[in-house]
Structure formats: C-alpha cells, structure tokens
Amino acid sequence: MDYPASYSPSRLHHQAMRALTPELRFDGGDVAVWQRKLRRRLVRLLGDLPETRVALRPRRLWRREHPLGTIEKIVFTSERHVDVPAYVCLPAAAKPPYPFMIALQGHSTGMHNSIGVQFEDETQPKAVEGDRDFGIGCMRRGIAALCIEQRAFGERRERLQQAVSTHPCHDAAMHSLMLGRTLIGERVYDVDRAIDYLHTRDDVDRGRIGVMGNSGGGTISLFAAAVLPRLAFAMPSCYFCTFQASIMSIYHCADNYVPGLLKVAEMPDIMGLFAPRPVVIVAGREDPIFPLKGVRQGFRDLRRIYAACGAEQHCHLVVGAGGHRFYAEEAWPSMLKEIRTRPAAR
Numbered sequence: 001m002d003y004p005a006s007y008s009p010s011r012l013h014h015q016a017m018r019a020l021t022p023e024l025r026f027d028g029g030d031v032a033v034w035q036r037k038l039r040r041r042l043v044r045l046l047g048d049l050p051e052t053r054v055a056l057r058p059r060r061l062w063r064r065e066h067p068l069g070t071i072e073k074i075v076f077t078s079e080r081h082v083d084v085p086a087y088v089c090l091p092a093a094a095k096p097p098y099p100f101m102i103a104l105q106g107h108s109t110g111m112h113n114s115i116g117v118q119f120e121d122e123t124q125p126k127a128v129e130g131d132r133d134f135g136i137g138c139m140r141r142g143i144a145a146l147c148i149e150q151r152a153f154g155e156r157r158e159r160l161q162q163a164v165s166t167h168p169c170h171d172a173a174m175h176s177l178m179l180g181r182t183l184i185g186e187r188v189y190d191v192d193r194a195i196d197y198l199h200t201r202d203d204v205d206r207g208r209i210g211v212m213g214n215s216g217g218g219t220i221s222l223f224a225a226a227v228l229p230r231l232a233f234a235m236p237s238c239y240f241c242t243f244q245a246s247i248m249s250i251y252h253c254a255d256n257y258v259p260g261l262l263k264v265a266e267m268p269d270i271m272g273l274f275a276p277r278p279v280v281i282v283a284g285r286e287d288p289i290f291p292l293k294g295v296r297q298g299f300r301d302l303r304r305i306y307a308a309c310g311a312e313q314h315c316h317l318v319v320g321a322g323g324h325r326f327y328a329e330e331a332w333p334s335m336l337k338e339i340r341t342r343p344a345a346r
C-alpha cells in the first residue's frame with residue numbers, strides 16, 4: 001500500500017531545513033566579531049561541562065620501543081569519574097620539542113588501530129586499513145602523536161550497564177542529552193584535557209599541537225578545532241560536508257547531533273571558527289555518507305571565511321579516490337608544509 005509522503009517525518013524536517021537560514025551563518029562582515037559570537041553560542045549548545053578542571057594525575061602503563069620511535073601508553077583523568085587512556089608516539093627521526101597531533105579514531109574497535117596493534121594483546125601487530133594507523137603515520141613523518149580513546153569507543157565502550165544498544169555510542173549519546181550535555185561536547189572536553197596533559201610534558205612544542213581523525217574522529221577534530229584556541233592545526237577526514245547533505249539526509253549515529261545547532265550555523269561556519277589557522281579537509285570521492293558534492297559546496301563557504309581572514313592559502317581540501325577512510329599520502333604533504341613553516345616554540 002502507498003502511504004502519503006506527509007506520513008514520513010523527513011517530509012517536514014527537510015522542508016523546515018530548506019526554509020531555514022541559520023542565524024549565525026557567516027555574512028561577510030567582520031570575521032573576528034562573528035567568530036566570537038558563534039563560538040560562544042556553540043559552546044553553549046555543546047552542553048554542560050565541568051566548571052573546574054580536576055587534576056590530570058597522568059599514569060604511565062607501559063613504554064615500548066618501536067622501529068619508528070617510542071610508544072608509551074598512559075591514562076589521565078579528564079573529569080570526575082572519567083579516565084582517558086592514550087598512546088604517546090614519539091618519533092625517532094625528530095628531536096624534542098615535538099609538534100604533536102592528537103589523533104582520534106571513529107566508529108571502530110578503538111585507538112589500538114592508531115598504533116597498528118591488536119585490541120586484546122598490544123604486543124601483537126595488526127594490519128590497519130584505510131591509513132587509520134594515525135600514530136604510525138605521524139611517527140613516520142617525524143611528528144609526535146597523542147592517540148586518545150574517545151568516549152564510548154574501544155576500551156571506553158560501555159561495560160557497566162546491563163542492557164545496551166549494539167551500537168557503541170547510542171546509550172552514551174542519549175543519556176548525555178538527558179543531562180543537558182552532548183557526547184560531542186564531552187569528547188571535545190577530553191581533547192581539551194589531552195592538551196592540558198601535553199602541556200605537562202617537556203618534550204612538546206606547545207605552539208604546534210594539532211588534531212586529526214577520520215569519520216567520528218573527524219567530527220571531533222572539527223568541533224575541537226572550533227572551540228579550543230590552543231590547537232594550531234586541524235585535519236578532519238571524512239566528516240566535513242554540509243549538515244544538509246549528510247548529517248540531515250543520511251543515517252548517522254546519534255553521537256553526531258547537537259540540539260538546535262542547525263538553527264544557528266552550517267558546518268562550514270563551525271569549521272570557519274578555526275580560521276586563520278591551517279586546516280586540511282580530507283574527503284573520499286566515493287564516500288557514500290559524506291557526499292562529495294556537499295563537501296565541495298561546504299568547502300566553498302569555508303574558503304570564503306578563510307579569504308575574509310586573508311588566509312585562503314591555509315585552507316586545503318584533498319580528495320582521495322576511494323570511500324570513507326583517511327588518505328595519508330594525499331593529506332600529509334599539505335599538513336607537513338603548514339607544520340614546518342610555523343616556527344617551533346615551546
């Protein structure tokens with residue numbers, strides 16, 4: 001039987017979306033004034049976060065030599081009741097203080113992919129597809145990496161609650177909403193605390209800390225870049241698009257949603273909060289969930305924001321020939337050039 005289109009919820013949602021002009025879209029005026037306004041709004045929309053920062057209490061779990069350098073596994077406290085495990089990858093080919101990339105996995109078995117080892121036994125190597133071994137990719141290029149486990153992924157997957165969804169983020173994303181939080185806000189907070197952790201180390205070039213990740217790691221790379229002033233570089237992969245063409249038109253996990261956000265801004269505006277700092281947007285020509293047409297459309301808007309800052313040359317888009325994955329060979333040359341032309345500072 002045929003049912004009327006008006007029975008489908010998306011009928012209204014798509015009409016409403018098309019009729020909407022987000023309140024704080026960049027309008028070509030003073031960029032700095034616009035950024036301050038939108039950033040303040042965005043921070044509010046990302047939900048409640050602790051007012052005071054707890055002690056990080058970093059603990060080292062192990063340290064191992066690797067053909068490309070040294071890898072340490074650590075854990076630090078992000079907020080009360082919340083600990084974050086991470087790998088610190090130090091390249092043999094460079095000397096401290098190192099530029100650092102904070103590397104974020106998306107929906108996968110977790111951060112062990114960043115260093116190419118098994119989940120259960122980190123002494124055993126694992127072949128990682130789609131260039132998602134971010135820590136190894138950094139070390140190979142003389143860059144240090146802090147590969148953190150994101151909330152609800154890998155080692156931080158829900159294990160206390162008895163009945164959970166089969167999808168790793170669903171419960172955490174929904175529960176955070178009921179508490180006036182968002183999972184995006186919570187994950188960005190972990191990145192902020194990861195920067196705090198890097199600032200406790202004496203081998204870190206504090207002026208050259210960046211963020212990168214694919215898919216759900218690209219999401220948090222983008223939002224972290226938008227609100228965290230201590231980040232100098234961003235390389236979000238297979239996430240940047242327009243909300244209209246992707247998040248609002250194609251099935252995505254609940255951890256992608258921020259209540260009311262589309263009334264305020266589109267995705268290029270969120271990324272535009274990072275201008276004039278260098279960004280390398282990575283996309284896949286065949287990515288079915290972040291369609292290239294939307295990526296290019298969003299990128300045109302993003303370029304306009306960078307141009308208004310006189311920083312068009314720091315706004316890069318690289319498109320890989322395949323699907324939803326990272327493209328190291330295509331992406332790194334632009335990022336390395338940006339990192340190397342920015343003077344080292346402690």
Ligand SMILES: [Zn+2]
Pocket residue numbers: 107168169170216253254255
């Ligand atoms: Zn998810």
